[in-house]
Amino acid sequence: MTKSKKDTRQTQRFCGLSQLSTMPVTSSDEDPLGIIEDATIIVENETVRWVGPGAEEPQQYADIPTVDLGGRVALPGLVDCHTHVVYGGDRLEDFGRRTRGMTYEEILAAGGGIHTTVNHTRALDEQEMADAARPRLQRMLAKGITTVEIKSGYGLSHTHELRMLRSIQRLKSQVPQRLVSTFLGAHVVPKEVSDPAEYVDTIITKMLPDIQAEKLADFVDVFCESGAFDVDSCRRILESARDMGFGLKLHAEQLGWTGGTHLGAELKATSVDHVDHASDEDLAALAAAGTVAVLLPSATLYLGGQSFPRAERFRKAGVSMALATDCNPGSSPTEDLGLVASLGCAVLGMTPEEALRGITVEAARALNLVGEVGSLVPGARADFIVLDEDVRDVREIPYRMGCDRISQIFVAGAPVH
Numbered sequence: 001m002t003k004s005k006k007d008t009r010q011t012q013r014f015c016g017l018s019q020l021s022t023m024p025v026t027s028s029d030e031d032p033l034g035i036i037e038d039a040t041i042i043v044e045n046e047t048v049r050w051v052g053p054g055a056e057e058p059q060q061y062a063d064i065p066t067v068d069l070g071g072r073v074a075l076p077g078l079v080d081c082h083t084h085v086v087y088g089g090d091r092l093e094d095f096g097r098r099t100r101g102m103t104y105e106e107i108l109a110a111g112g113g114i115h116t117t118v119n120h121t122r123a124l125d126e127q128e129m130a131d132a133a134r135p136r137l138q139r140m141l142a143k144g145i146t147t148v149e150i151k152s153g154y155g156l157s158h159t160h161e162l163r164m165l166r167s168i169q170r171l172k173s174q175v176p177q178r179l180v181s182t183f184l185g186a187h188v189v190p191k192e193v194s195d196p197a198e199y200v201d202t203i204i205t206k207m208l209p210d211i212q213a214e215k216l217a218d219f220v221d222v223f224c225e226s227g228a229f230d231v232d233s234c235r236r237i238l239e240s241a242r243d244m245g246f247g248l249k250l251h252a253e254q255l256g257w258t259g260g261t262h263l264g265a266e267l268k269a270t271s272v273d274h275v276d277h278a279s280d281e282d283l284a285a286l287a288a289a290g291t292v293a294v295l296l297p298s299a300t301l302y303l304g305g306q307s308f309p310r311a312e313r314f315r316k317a318g319v320s321m322a323l324a325t326d327c328n329p330g331s332s333p334t335e336d337l338g339l340v341a342s343l344g345c346a347v348l349g350m351t352p353e354e355a356l357r358g359i360t361v362e363a364a365r366a367l368n369l370v371g372e373v374g375s376l377v378p379g380a381r382a383d384f385i386v387l388d389e390d391v392r393d394v395r396e397i398p399y400r401m402g403c404d405r406i407s408q409i410f411v412a413g414a415p416v417h
């Protein structure tokens with residue numbers, strides 16, 4: 001086969017899009033969604049080659065195969081930048097306890113909560129961990145999520161944390177989505193360890209070097225919270241991780257103020273997540289550091305809605321806002337990023353445009369993947385979702401709460417659903 005023939009076969013035109021949101025890497029006030037009417041996407045080797053109004057398509061693509069999408073609305077595949085989808089068991093008992101008045105913190109302090117999930121997860125072998133997560137990822141795919149970050153953090157020992165991370169590696173060849181792997185060994189101090197400092201030492205001297213050697217994680221995350229890890233321990237872990245070349249993330253200011261957000265900004269973390277109790281000074285520090293705030297309104301709501309991170313403060317401070325499901329068995333058992341976008345608008349006060357960027361390009365920014373996923377720009381992976389025939393505008397995703405209207409999903413230019 002000659003080279004030119006091969007190239008022709010791998011190039012494809014997707015046309016007939018009444019409205020395409022490209023989600024540009026740099027937002028503008030006039031057109032934050034990068035909307036193109038009567039749009040065409042040219043895909044070559046799984047990647048977006050050209051995108052624009054069909055009438056302006058360059059001549060060179062005249063003879064390539066065409067898929068006509070019949071006048072529908074499309075946008076990039078969604079990016080869920082904060083999940084804990086690898087876990088065993090459930091937390092149905094905790095859920096009942098919370099409805100009867102016990103708090104998340106009280107349940108955790110009593111040895112339930114995350115500890116319950118650790119017990120269930122440790123009982124699984126590597127393939128069983130992957131088997132537990134796969135149906136969750138498949139349902140997420142059906143909801144248009146084509147990139148997923150997954151954290152460890154229910155192993156809490158060298159053996160079990162590495163097993164969790166290896167199960168994520170295994171999942172990479174078992175699902176169509178792009179997966180990003182995060183080590184969250186500092187989730188809570190495991191019950192069998194009496195000295196937290198000793199556990200922090202194990203993370204730094206044993207777990208991180210082995211994770212680095214096996215290339216098992218892109219990011220290192222910590223749960224900076226009273227009842228989990230204090231700022232000094234988080235600093236020790238994150239500074240070591242940074243020196244080893246990992247990207248940095250924090251769960252901070254979720255249940256109360258600890259100073260974790262400020263630490264994240266100081267260390268130029270890629271993202272600080274939750275930030276429900278972050279101060280205005282914290283937000284100014286995030287903006288100055290270029291650190292993304294990952295807002296998780298379903299977790300705040302599910303735990304009783306004490307303190308929502310209102311979008312106005314982040315907007316005013318100039319902080320990039322991403323949204324994620326935080327999918328986990330305890331604080332946010334949802335797989336629905338469209339619903340989270342609705343909560344972003346209805347509960348946090350984001351605009352529909354901010355919420356849509358929050359589940360695409362800004363979520364990609366929270367994973368250091370801007371221009372690779374979450375936007376339909378030349379060079380990005382051709383992940384896109386096509387909405388139902390009767391949807392006329394992309395803003396219907398946050399508007400129609402919990403009713404996704406997705407008819408087709410393409411990953412790397414190929415239909416997957």
Ligand code: NIG
Pocket residue numbers: 084113114117223251254299326328329330331332
């Ligand atoms: O993001 N806050 C810590 N971690 C998770 C909850 C994990 C769990 O409860 O199992 C969160 O909310």
Ligand code: FE
Pocket residue numbers: 082083084251326328
């Ligand atoms: Fe989380």
